[in-house]
Amino acid sequence: MANGPRIAIDAMGGDIGPAVMIAGMARARRRDKSLRFELFGDESKIAPELEKHRPLVEAVTIHHTTDAIESSEKPSQAIRRAKTTSMGLAINAVKTGAADAALSGGNTGALMAMSKLALRTMPGIDRPALAALLPTLGNTDCVMLDLGANTECDAQNLVQFAVMGSAYARTVLSLSKPRVKLLNIGTEELKGTGELKKAAALLREADYLPFRFEGFTEGDRLSRGDVDVVVTDGFSGNIALKTAEGTARFVTDLLRRAFTSSLRSKAGFALSKPALNLLKVHLDPNNHNGAVFLGLNGLVVKSHGGANYKGVANAINVASSMVRNDITRKIGEDLDNFRAHTFSDEAAE
Amino acid sequence: MANGPRIAIDAMGGDIGPAVMIAGMARARRRDKSLRFELFGDESKIAPELEKHRPLVEAVTIHHTTDAIESSEKPSQAIRRAKTTSMGLAINAVKTGAADAALSGGNTGALMAMSKLALRTMPGIDRPALAALLPTLGNTDCVMLDLGANTECDAQNLVQFAVMGSAYARTVLSLSKPRVKLLNIGTEELKGTGELKKAAALLREADYLPFRFEGFTEGDRLSRGDVDVVVTDGFSGNIALKTAEGTARFVTDLLRRAFTSSLRSKAGFALSKPALNLLKVHLDPNNHNGAVFLGLNGLVVKSHGGANYKGVANAINVASSMVRNDITRKIGEDLDNFRAHTFSDEAAE
Numbered sequence: 229m230a231n232g233p234r235i236a237i238d239a240m241g242g243d244i245g246p247a248v249m250i251a252g253m254a255r256a257r258r259r260d261k262s263l264r265f266e267l268f269g270d271e272s273k274i275a276p277e278l279e280k281h282r283p284l285v286e287a288v289t290i291h292h293t294t295d296a297i298e299s300s301e302k303p304s305q306a307i308r309r310a311k312t313t314s315m316g317l318a319i320n321a322v323k324t325g326a327a328d329a330a331l332s333g334g335n336t337g338a339l340m341a342m343s344k345l346a347l348r349t350m351p352g353i354d355r356p357a358l359a360a361l362l363p364t365l366g367n368t369d370c371v372m373l374d375l376g377a378n379t380e381c382d383a384q385n386l387v388q389f390a391v392m393g394s395a396y397a398r399t400v401l402s403l404s405k406p407r408v409k410l411l412n413i414g415t416e417e418l419k420g421t422g423e424l425k426k427a428a429a430l431l432r433e434a435d436y437l438p439f440r441f442e443g444f445t446e447g448d449r450l451s452r453g454d455v456d457v458v459v460t461d462g463f464s465g466n467i468a469l470k471t472a473e474g475t476a477r478f479v480t481d482l483l484r485r486a487f488t489s490s491l492r493s494k495a496g497f498a499l500s501k502p503a504l505n506l507l508k509v510h511l512d513p514n515n516h517n518g519a520v521f522l523g524l525n526g527l528v529v530k531s532h533g534g535a536n537y538k539g540v541a542n543a544i545n546v547a548s549s550m551v552r553n554d555i556t557r558k559i560g561e562d563l564d565n566f567r568a569h570t571f572s573d574e575a576a577e
Numbered sequence: 578m579a580n581g582p583r584i585a586i587d588a589m590g591g592d593i594g595p596a597v598m599i600a601g602m603a604r605a606r607r608r609d610k611s612l613r614f615e616l617f618g619d620e621s622k623i624a625p626e627l628e629k630h631r632p633l634v635e636a637v638t639i640h641h642t643t644d645a646i647e648s649s650e651k652p653s654q655a656i657r658r659a660k661t662t663s664m665g666l667a668i669n670a671v672k673t674g675a676a677d678a679a680l681s682g683g684n685t686g687a688l689m690a691m692s693k694l695a696l697r698t699m700p701g702i703d704r705p706a707l708a709a710l711l712p713t714l715g716n717t718d719c720v721m722l723d724l725g726a727n728t729e730c731d732a733q734n735l736v737q738f739a740v741m742g743s744a745y746a747r748t749v750l751s752l753s754k755p756r757v758k759l760l761n762i763g764t765e766e767l768k769g770t771g772e773l774k775k776a777a778a779l780l781r782e783a784d785y786l787p788f789r790f791e792g793f794t795e796g797d798r799l800s801r802g803d804v805d806v807v808v809t810d811g812f813s814g815n816i817a818l819k820t821a822e823g824t825a826r827f828v829t830d831l832l833r834r835a836f837t838s839s840l841r842s843k844a845g846f847a848l849s850k851p852a853l854n855l856l857k858v859h860l861d862p863n864n865h866n867g868a869v870f871l872g873l874n875g876l877v878v879k880s881h882g883g884a885n886y887k888g889v890a891n892a893i894n895v896a897s898s899m900v901r902n903d904i905t906r907k908i909g910e911d912l913d914n915f916r917a918h919t920f921s922d923e924a925a926e
C-alpha cells in the first residue's frame with residue numbers, strides 16, 4: 229500500500245493520555261492501512277499500550293519526551309516549552325515537514341498559541357479559527373467556526389472565516405458550493421453588530437468565490453440542515469457549541485428519567501432500544517470529534533479531551549482527509565482570488 | 578375577592594392575535610380570580626372572542642383601536658405610533674397608572690423601543706434587559722438575561738443585569754440568595770473579554786448584595802441546575818437561548834424519527850407515552866413563556882409570538898407575580914445599595 233498521510237500525535241494530551249490515543253490510532257489504521265504516525269510522549273507509558281495493538285507498530289515512530297503540557301497551564305507559559313513537550317514537538321513535526329498534520333487532545337489554548345507561533349498564519353489571514361462539524365437533520369453535518377480561538381472579531385476576520393470554512397466544507401463534506409451564513413440574533417439586515425453588517429456586505433459582493441452567501445441565521449436554525457457553513461466570532465461560537473452540547477445532554481437526561489420512571493416505560497424502552505441507539509450514535513460527540521485550526525501554514529487538529537478511542541480515530545480521519553484534499557492550498561487559492569477581486573475593485577474606483 | 582394586578586394586554590400582537598390572547602387571559606383568570614385586564618385592540622375582532630369566555634367579561638375593559646404594530650416594522654417607525662397602536666396604548670396604561678404591567682406578543686424590538694421611551698430606565702440603570710426562565714435538571718428554572726435587548730454591553734451593564742436578574746430570581750423563583758454567574762467561554766479567571774473580567778471583579782466585591790456571585794459558567798452548564806441567574810450580553814444571550822431551543826427541538830425530532838422507524842419501536846413508543854409526555858411538558862416553551870423587560874419604571878412582559886393560550890396564561894402569571902412582589906421597588910433598593918457602597922469606596926480612596 230502506498231504511503232498515506234503522516235500524522236504527528238501528542239500521546240500525552242487529553243484526559244486519559246496514551247491508552248486512548250493509541251487505541252484510536254489502531255482503529256483509524258484498521259480502516260486506512262496507508263496511515264503513518266509520528267508519536268510524541270513518554271516511551272515508558274507508550275510502549276505497553278502499543279503492545280496491545282501489534283499491527284500498529286510498523287506504522288509508528290516513537291519520539292520520547294517526558295515533558296507534557298498540563299490542561300490548566302496558561303498558553304503564555306506553555307509556548308516556552310515548545311521544544312521539549314509532546315504537544316510542541318508534534319506541532320514542530322508539521323513545521324519541519326516530518327508530518328502532514330498534528331493532533332492533540334490537550335489544552336486548547338496552549339495548542340492554539342504553539343501552533344500559531346510555529347506555523348504562522350497564511351498570507352491573507354489575520355487570525356486562524358477553530359472549526360468543527362455539527363450534526364443536523366439534513367443529509368450532511370454543518371461546519372461552524374470560530375469556536376473559541378478569537379473572542380472578538382472584526383468584519384475582515386469573519387470574511388476570512390467564511391473563505392476557510394467553505395474550503396473545509398468542500399473538502400470534508402464534499403460539497404461543490406457550500407451555503408454560508410453568518411450567525412446573528414435575527415435574519416433582518418438591520419440586526420446585529422456593525423462588524424456583522426459589514427461582513428455581510430463584503431460577502432454579498434464576493435459571488436465569484438466557491439460558496440453561496442445566504443445572509444444571517446439564528447441559533448435555533450443551526451441543526452435544521454439549511455446551512456453548510458456557520459460563521460461567527462469565537463465567543464458566540466463557543467457559547468453556541470457548548471449550549472448545543474449541554475442541551476442535547478439535558479434532553480437525553482430527561483429522556484432517561486422518563487424511561488426509568490415506571491415499569492411500563494422501562495418495557496417501552498426495551499422495545500425501542502434498537503431505534504434509540506441510532507439516536508445515541510447520531511448525538512455521540514465522539515462521532516463529531518476533531519476540531520480543526522484553519523488558516524495556518526500547516527494542519528493541526530484538536531481532539532476533545534474526553535474523547536474515547538472512536539473519537540480519536542474520527543479526529544485522525546478528519547486530519548488525513550484534510551491532508552489528502554490539500555486543504556491549505558485550497559484556502560490559499562480562495563484567499564488569493566478574494567484579494568485579487570478586492571484590490572481590482574479598489575483600483576477601478 | 579380583592580382586586581389584584583391590572584394587566585394591560587396588547588390584543589393584536591403575536592402570530593394569532595386576539596383569539597389566543599383572550600383564551601390565555603381566560604385561563605389565567607380561572608386560576609386567579611382577582612386579575613383584571615385593560616384590553617387594547619380592534620373591538621370588532623375582540624368581541625367575538627370574548628363571547629367564548631363569558632366569565633372573563635366582568636374583568637375586562639376594552640380600549641378600541643384599529644392601529645397595530647406589524648411584526649416586520651422597524652422600532653424607529655413603530656415609536657411614532659405610540660399613541661394610536663394597541664401596543665403603544667398598552668404600555669401607556671402602565672405609564673399613567675391605569676395598569677400595573679403590560680403584556681404583548683408582538684414585535685420585540687418595537688416593544689422594547691416603545692417601553693423605553695414611555696417608561697424610561699430606572700435611576701442607576703443605563704440599559705434595560707430582557708430576562709426569561711430556562712428549564713434545568715435542578716429543582717427550579719434559572720433566569721437568563723440579557724436575551725437580545727442590547728447587542729453590546731460593558732462591565733457596568735453586566736453588573737446592573739446581575740442586580741436586576743437576582744431581584745427577579747428572588748421574586749419569581751422565591752430564592753433568598755440566588756447564585757449568579759457570568760456566561761463565558763471558560764471558567765478560568767483569564768478567559769473572555771475585558772468587559773467580562775471587569776464585571777467579574779466588580780461583582781466579586783459586591784458581597785453585601787442579596788446574591789452570591791460564583792464566577793463564570795459555560796454554555797454546556799446552563800441546564801445543569803447549578804446556577805440561578807446567568808448574566809450575559811444580549812448577543813450571546815440570544816444565541817444561547819435560541820441554540821438551546823433549536824437543539825431541544827433537534828433531539829426531539831430525532832427521537833420522533835427513531836420511534837417511527839419500525840413497528841417494534843412504535844410499540845415501545847405507545848408503552849412509554851405517559852412518561853414521554855412528562856418530557857414534553859418539561860420542554861414545552863409555552864411553560865416557560867413570558868420574557869420580562871427589567872430596569873424600566875414599569876413592568877412590561879413579552880409573550881412569544883407563537884405562544885398558545887397556555888403560554889399566554891403563563892406570561893400573565895409572570896406579570897402578576899412581579900406586580901405582587903413589587904419587583905421594581907426591589908431592584909431600585911438593590912441598585913441604591915450598590916451605588917452607596919461604590920461611592921463610599923471611591924470616597925475612601
